[in-house]
Amino acid sequence: MSAIDTDSVSLEISGLKCGGCVGRVARLLRGVEGVREATVNLATSRARLSLDAPSALPQAVAALAEAGYAPR
Numbered sequence: 001m002s003a004i005d006t007d008s009v010s011l012e013i014s015g016l017k018c019g020g021c022v023g024r025v026a027r028l029l030r031g032v033e034g035v036r037e038a039t040v041n042l043a044t045s046r047a048r049l050s051l052d053a054p055s056a057l058p059q060a061v062a063a064l065a066e067a068g069y070a071p072r
Contacts, residue, residue: 009049009057012072013064016045021069028067032060 016022022040029038029047034056040047049060061071 007050009051011047011049011061011064013040013045013047013069014072015069016040016042018042024067025064025069028063029060032056032063035060 037050
């Protein structure tokens with residue numbers, strides 16, 4: 001099993017179309033337990049997460065999918 005860098009993880013996200021989507025996704029990710037910080041960039045369709053633990057990553061991916069934003 002390999003460890004992930006809990007300082008920073010980058011996810012590509014499909015479905016980001018406007019500034020409202022960016023704000024919604026950032027708030028959603030920040031609400032996931034174990035996510036310290038989340039920034040979302042519309043131009044690159046990427047989110048950068050700072051995690052407290054590797055277990056937060058699957059929860060963040062599931063939250064995105066449930067909200068209709070597909071992480072790639």
